[in-house]
Every structure is written in C-alpha cells, then in structure tokens.
Amino acid sequence: MGTLSTSPAEITTSRLTDSHGRVIHDLRVSITDRCNYKCVYCRTGQVGAQFAELKIEEYLRLISLFVSLGITKVRLTGGEPLLRRGLLELVRELAQMRTIYGDPLSLALTTNGHLLDSLAQPLKDAGLHRVTVSMDAVDEPVFERITRVPGSFQAVLRGLRAAKDAGLDPVKVNCVLLRGFNDDQVEAFAEFARREDVIVRFIEFMPLEEDRLWSPEIIVPLREIVDRIHRVLPLVELPPNEASETARRYTFSDGRGEIGIIAPVTQAFCGACSRVRLTSDGKIRTCLFSQSEHDLYDLARSGAGDAELRSFITRTVDAKEARHHIGEPGFLKPSRSMVHIGG
Template identity: 45%
Template sequence: MQVLPLVDRFGRVATDLRVSLTDRCNLRCSYCMPPEGLDWMPNEDQLTDDEVVRLIGVAVTRLGVREVRFTGGEPLVRRGLVDIVRQTHAIDPGVELSLTTNALGLARTAEALAEAGLDRVNVSLDSVREDTFTTITRRDRLHDVIDGLAAADAAGLGPVKVNAVLLRGINDDQAPELLRWCLDRGYQLRFIEQMPLDAQHGWSRSTMVTAEETLERLEAAFTLAPAKEPRGSAPAELFTVDGGPATVGVIASVSRPFCGDCDRVRLTADGQVRNCLFARTESDLRSPLRAGATDADLAERWLAAVRPKAPGHGIDDPTFLQPDRPMSAIGG
C-alpha cells in the first residue's frame, strides 16, 4: 500500500496526530471553561470506539502518521480508552502513543494503559499548592493528580511530562517552586503560554504571562542554559537546569510561534479534521465514514483537509478571530 504523506502547500508534513476522545472534563479550569461547564457534545455525534480506531488506522497505514496522542476534554473519562489504546497499538506497535490528561483517575488506570501499549503521559498541573490548584481548577483534587503522576511513573509511562500554564496574579510567582517539585520527582516540566482558546473568549495578550517572563522567574532561582539537542518540530524550547542533565521547557506558542516546523494534525471527538489549533474551518470525516466511504477515500479527504493549512496561527494579525470551538472541544 502506497503511503501518501500529509503534506501542506508549504511542504510541512504532519506525522503527529492528536485525537480528541471527548469534549467532557471533570475539572473547570478558569482559562478553559466557565464554572458551570459547557453544553457537551451529544453522544450520537461522537465517534464510536471502532470509528476512532479505523480513522487512526487510515492515518497510520496510509498517511504516514508516527505519533498518536489521545486528548480531550479529559480522555480518562472515555470509557473505552484502554481498548482504544490497545487496538491502536495493534495497528503498528512502532507508533508512539501518548496521553494528555489532568490525571484524575490515572492512579486507577496507569498500569492498564501501559499494558495496552501506551508509551507516556503529559499531565496538566499548574500549581502544587492546594489553594491555588483549587482556585484554578475549581475542584479540590490536587491529591488525585499527585497520585496519578506517581502511578504513571511506576507503570513506566515515562518520561512523565508536566504541562503548566502561568496566570498573572494567581500562580505566576510559583514557577520555581513547581520546577523544584518536578525535579525532585524526576518529572519533565513544560511551561505553556496561555492561548486564546478559552470558551469565555476572555483571553488577553496584555495579561498573558510570556515565555520571557517565565524564564526570568526561573533564572532567579536556577541556572538555565539552552539545551544542546536540536529542537526539530518539538514545540518546547528546552533549557538545562543547573548544569543538567535535567531540563525545563517553555512553549511560547504566542510570543515565539513555531508554526513553520509544525508536524501536527488534529481529529476532534466528532470526527472533524483540524489542521491547526486556531483553524476557523474543519473537514468532516465522520459523515463519509458513516456513509460507507472506503479507507482510500477517507485518506484522500484527509489529504485535502491538510493541504490548505495556513502558514501560521495568525494571533498577531489584526483580523485574528478566536476559534468557535474552545480547547476542550478541539483537543491539545
């Protein structure tokens, strides 16, 4: 079978597929959604487990995808998650499988996920202070996240990565504390600039904590130096901490975009292809899938969806409009 790479008009090739399994989440992070939550996607609109696996199979066997990351919402609330991982691993055991999660419930599922073929996890954690964590997530569940991280590490889902967003006036003074906490446990920390993907559309560049500010706060407590290994298409700029080997990453999606090296494509929980987090258009795979389309036809539709990808996310453009879908409905 001929593999046709997912290449766009600028020559970028997508080999990293982000698969959202649900738009539902059991936290209510202030930079993502309102306290009352959102109107969740109807179950009949959501891809079934078999449909998810089939589309991943098309991406891997026909379109050259080599990494699959399961996202949400919160993917751990998807009941069929372990079986989806197992079936995806069976398609091609050489494809890297990862999970982006808030880690609630990970303590119960980490071992099963590892046995099913999951390689590693990225856990969202913005503070290790109970009061700050509760303020940001609107849930008193820090202990569950900490237990989930430990379970993932014990199950061999490493390197365990932690993703943190700094919010001005809330946790922006805690960057060194969070890094020290991760270093002590062997977790790899990545700070991510807050992006305009909140359901409330309340994001403001003027209040966003920039990557530069984050590095200044870290350098007040640690000696940082640019890591020697090439960054490639990875979103994080890596810095060695106090001479290494430990590193910390900064993902400057807004202030230092890396769109020119992007190798990612996204599949939403209702079967829509998005060629960028900030895309204003989507391409429907669910309808043809359910209408009996062949794998070859689905691959052609996917190729057509990626081809017109914009050169960048356009946040700095005066005409920029935030996507209609919030992050929880797109998947990271």
C-alpha cells in the same frame, strides 16, 4: 475486536505534507469533550453542549487512515480522556498498528491526572508509551481553586507518581500560565520538576477559552520565565529533540531535572508545525485556530471507502494554514473552545 493494523498494500509511499512543505506526522485525537474538572481559565461560564463521540471502532478506522498516510505519533486527548469508556481497548488496538516504516506507533496521552493513579499501569500494559499531565499550580490551595474540585491536588500527585512507577516515561507536566493568576508558581514548579523527576513545561496562555477575555498583557512570556528561574536555579538550554518540537528545552546547571517552555504567542513555531487534529465527533482541524472543520466521520458514515477517505485527508492537510494570527488586527478565536478541540 480484530487488529486494524495497516497492511503494506494500503499504505502510501510518501509522507503526508501540506502546501507549505511541512511533513505532518503527529495526530492529536480527542476521544471525549467531557471533563471532571471545571478549570477557571478553561470553563469560565456555563458548560456548553457536548458534541457526539464516536465509537471506539470508528476512531480506530479513522486513525488507521492517517497512519497509512504517514502519521507516526498519536496523542489521545479530551476533555478528559480517562473518562472515556473503552480507552484501554483503544490503546491496545493502536499499539498493534504499524507506521509506513513498519515501526510501532508512538502513543501518548494528555490527562488532568485525577484518575491516573488506578489507570497508569493498565495503560502501560495496554501499550501506551508516555503521559502528559495538565497541572497549573504546585500550591495545593491554588490548584484546587483553579480546578474547583476538592482533593484534586493530592489525586493528581498520586497519578503522577503512579505514571512514573508504571514506566510511562518521560512524565511531563503542562502548566498554563496567566499573569496575576498563577504566575507566582514559576519558581516552585522548577523545584517540583527536580523533586518529582518530571519534565515541567510552561505554556503561554492562548485565546482558546470559553468566555475569558484574552489580552497580550495576561501572557507570561518565555524570556520572563527563563530569567526568573535562572536567578534561583541556573539553567542551560538543551537542543531540540526534533525540528518540529514545540518546546524550548532547558536543564539545570547540575544536570538534574528539565523544564520546557511552549511559546506559541511570543515565539510562534508554526513554520515547523507537524500536527493535525481529529475532534471527538470526527472532524479534522488543521490548526488550533482554524475557522473551519472538515467532517471526515460524516463522509465515512455515508459509505465512503478508504481510498476516498484518504484522498479527503490528503486534500484537507494540503490546505493547512501557514500560521496563526494571534494578536494581529482582525484575529478571530477558533470556532470551538479548547475543551471541544482537544489538547
């Protein structure tokens, strides 16, 4: 497949922005909604129908349009993206694209880590820069009770270490906390961050599940997490890497190790949001909690040229929501669950 790098004649001179003045530079692309785990907080009932996945060359065309409009970061998600046939080819082609500034794209991937042991080095060789692993417990029986897959804990641990060995740094570990479910893992995760030399990020549970009833009481808020860790391992807050960073960052008092806390419910960061999402079937989602989607792929399939598609993207992003409304009266869950939206 030929490289789909964006040529200077095809790029815009201004950044992609919404009507609230936010610069959108981060694209999340779900390349499958299939997953080899059945995590109890994500898929609590029968697995629903899968959505159609695009061909690799179709993802590349759509992503290149976003890049030509100012996207500088692309994160591949799922489902479980390591299940996707053609993943290495996709990464190789993306690694050849250039931003409107002439720099290589920043390429990352979010995975459950089960298949990462054998794929970490090939992904690095293909051009991937960073990897984030979803891991909701460091106690092996608890972890496997969550994933409902025997042997999953050791597989993910091997994958984490393989990613570090391959140089996919910094390796991040995302843990979704639910009170009464896995909130007893907080202190152990802090030790894990130091022992394995990974960045652990705790994420407040959001109403994105298939059929679990969300309530504010199930959230483990940022302040509680910080206080609990600080009692056993004193913390020092770090400055953000950039204005749109979603995590509050902390290191330990001796400077060894880092944790982050993503608090979209108790300390929403919508005002600095820089993200837009592309689902596995080619629809644009301007927010995790959008009630509508915008079918970019259908427009492309109908024969629209690149200029028309860029105009569609620009209009869609311009109408991006100001914020989510979690916990407010009348709040509606998004039109798809997280496994179909992409992480």
